[in-house]
Amino acid sequence: MNTTQNLCKTLLQNPSSVKSKSQAKQLHAQILRTSLPSPSLLSTILSIYSNLNLLHDSLLIFNSLPSPPTTLAWKSIIRCYTSHGLFLHSLSFFIQMLASGKYPDHNVFPSVLKSCTLMKDLRFGESVHGCIIRLGMGFDLYTCNALMNMYSKFWSLEEVNTYKKVFDEGKTSDVYSKKEKESYYLGSLRKVFEMMPKRDIVSWNTVISGNAQNGMHEDALMMVREMGNADLRPDSFTLSSVLPIFAEYVNLLKGKEIHGYAIRNGYDADVFIGSSLIDMYAKCTRVDDSCRVFYMLPQHDGISWNSIIAGCVQNGMFDEGLKFFQQMLIAKIKPNHVSFSSIMPACAHLTTLHLGKQLHGYIIRSRFDGNVFIASALVDMYAKCGNIRTARWIFDKMELYDMVSWTAMIMGYALHGHAYDAISLFKRMEVEGVKPNYVAFMAVLTACSHAGLVDEAWKYFNSMTQDYRIIPGLEHYAAVADLLGRVGRLEEAYEFISDMHIEPTGSVWSTLLAACRVHKNIELAEKVSKKLFTVDPQNIGAYVLLSNIYSAAGRWKDARKLRIAMRDKGMKKKPACSWIEIKNKVHAFVAGDKSHPYYDRINEALKVLLEQMEREGYVLDTTEVLHDVEEEQKRYLLCSHSERLAITFGIISTPAGTTIRVTKNLRVCVDCHTATKFISKIVGREIVVRDNSRFHHFKDGKCSCGDFW
């Protein structure tokens, strides 16, 4: 026997020692050269190919084997199919193996169970479990781990709700309720775990992550402690199962403890732990720490990029989120469906329509437009960027609606003042069997509020508790209080807020204070302010509002007193800012802004417009000027409000007929609202202004809000 034959023999006795494709091929060639290989020898080569995950080569051998194939050949080909994601083939070969009279052994079941799990084939998975028990494999470590993994995944599947009880009590008609289903799979998982004669770290991690992902947080954490008693120390898998729990509970202290443990045990460079830490810090509003973890990672995969992007966006750091998204593209990491649904809200909040449209194009090219998360985010983005028709168009094209997609569209209508569209959609959602949640009620109440529909609002407010058992929160109270205030039922609004079952916050009282300003009720305004300053002494908006109410009434002394108090407390008013997108560039303006390179041209255009407007009957409402200054100065101050600068800049920078879209960070002022109506008529343009609470569509001298905002 020569040395080559010796080497072949050693390798064949130790198939797992073959580590490369070329080595396997050489071995295969040697065997074919020297003799007519036996089926068992060929099966060994097949198992080597299968170990190396070479499906094509494995299949060539499998098909050339004399029938029936050996057990080794069957299990090699089944494993190879599973690891290639060809689950149906894997299961079909498993059935053929049983049919050929071969008994599967402990090496086959993990692959078969994985296929059942990933195909979400519950029935098949359970019958495989039966087979495992009958063949006495119910105590095998790997098989049990795979079984537990299967039950933990089935446990979190929504589709399982419709699983029929065919096995129990001979019933075939009943359907498992969610609770029954959960306890069934939880029971199966625990039973397997408890029956195991020996458990390794994978067993513990599987049962921990199963509990963690299905909301059994306390149980998961308890098992981490029990695992310690069994002399097993948490590894990177354990940590990344546990970190999301502390993220959800916003438990920074525990999250940091885990971070410390990860550092001490050398897991902090693990990209899985890294993205869990980024997410945990972000959910605890510590985005700086998220960034630090991100930069400390030796490498970034798609998920760690997505985590940092989502972390920024969810904390209102939209520009930073966009920057990370850009860097991700530069790093040649292809964004996936999660990246798009995470970044889209940044465009929605910043009203950067051009960016949103670019992303939409990218989404269509990547074929992600059918994803319900992305479609909902697109609906929201188009609605928030003023394009309600496109939002509806996308909504209508969706094949599947969930709670969020309905709510995004309803809220879109609410923001645009289309209350009846919002209400009819809300009704359709109920008819289609989607139960409205907390946010959906916020949306429909906001719609009622912006359109002054008091009766409808009461109906929905009562339906929340009576029909859906949702306890109204601050936002629902605020919407109703806001509505009552808008329609001038100020005393009723005051009573309503005073009777709330939770402590009203400053923001709830603020809505009423704003209404007092519109309806010029100083007496109530003072009463409301007193309440407001007690619960929220640092509320800058309230000081400004009250001071404005005094100014509008000519009580300059009181107004000044308040402003001095603000100054003494170191409080600074948020400056009003408006912005407009021209040729894919955002131009921002603050009141009296002279910094823009086109300032002179804007000012000139403003003067011309003002003359035309006054000829049409426009009278400057100087009561809105909140400073005690000369009349001429007041005129100047009014005309240089940020929204007017942005609108005028839009008019002189775009071709005739183009719609002007402006966003403002605060509520649009009464005089600017009147002025914009005149401007829309004079220049023959549609002007869309988004302020901090809604959209105003100005056209032909009218506004979509019907002067009610």
Added chain:
DNA sequence: TTAGGGTTAG
């Protein structure tokens, strides 16, 4: 055989 990220509001 085990793990991490997403849409509506505030």
